[in-house]
Amino acid sequence: MTPIAPDLSPITLVLQADPVVQGVMALLLLASLACWAIIIEKAVTLRGLARQARLLAEERPDAAPPAGEGLAAATLRAGQAEWREGRDPAETAGEFRGRLEHAMRAAIAATLRQAEPGLPLLATIGSVSPFVGLFGTVWGIMHSFAGIAARQDTSLATVAPGIAEALFATAIGLVAAIPATIAYNRCTTRLHRIRQEALAAAGALALRLSRRPARLAAAAE
Template identity: 60%
Template sequence: MPNHDLSVVGLFLAADPVVKGVMVLLLLASAACWAIVLEKTVVLARANAQARRFETAVADGGGFEEADGPGLPAAILAAGRHEWHDHDANETRAELRERLERAMRVALLEELRRLDAHLPVLATVGSSAPFVGLFGTVWGIMHSFTSIAASNDTSLAVVAPGIAEALFATAIGLVAAIPAVVAYNKLTSDLGRLSQRLSVAVGRLAGHMVRTRARHLKAAE
């Protein structure tokens, strides 16, 4: 009776070439997902720190003239500053505020879209990896049954290794899918909360900019 290596490496090496291909594909997808998760975690942590400073500056009622540098607040402030200087004398305060908010929200959405890049990969892997692994399992079991029929031996010692190799593909699919789904839900939730916080800050900043414009106009009279 042949000895079968039932370790992780042994199951992979003994698997059918198609099943091996499925396993390699799933492992590469899992590695890509972890790279995205690590990168987005760092980027979102930096964006949240910038957002906190932005909220503090808005609450203090100043600083909107300085919009240099990278990051979410700088892009929002640059858009607002551009609209603030492009002033129409016949424009009402409500119209000015609407124009400022619209420009800053567009800049916010563009920055959030940049932060959202590659997150759909996590959703795709999370939804498709179990089925890709299942395909490898089905293919491996079919191959095992074909081998069993050719050998005319249906003992458990002959059947079990082939089925174990096939089921290993499903296990890898789940290992790739579960972290991807959890990370996608967490990151999109964090991104949504960041968007809400900055949207509130944009509204407050627009109000402050309108009041500042009114003071400038009154002082110029």
């Protein structure tokens, strides 16, 4: 009589696993769902910020700020607000330009800071998930060995299901960790590039604004 092969499908492995291992798997699945939710949200957010940074580079210093509270609007509004105050008599042209640029840099930093929430969670998931999965694996193997000792049977049919359940926890940990690590690195790199592009555009705008006579500020209002 041919022995029946054990069912090693993912659903069966989860349902037959030790309660502790099941808890680890559930935690890792939740972490994976949170990871993908953050990845989708950051993809949309960073695409919009990149578009705003390109728009800022094309803005004229005397143009009306774009509608809304985007990166370009907030930056141009901050620079024009400082420019309308005019240049102080004791202030050099370089200091006036520096003040304008500082105001726009602060607006850029405040806007980009709003895109950072979620990135620390991605980093945490990417670094911790493999160890959480490994904990589930170690616990599952210990539970499997305890079962082997109780049944006094070391055949492969007896050992395989327990070992497979334990290793499945590590696999889920990697499924959560790999996308999180890749997404964190890509998001931080892209955010850095957007920041550099926006700061360069702010410096150019500050230079053009500082060259405009301060007495024209009233006419621009």
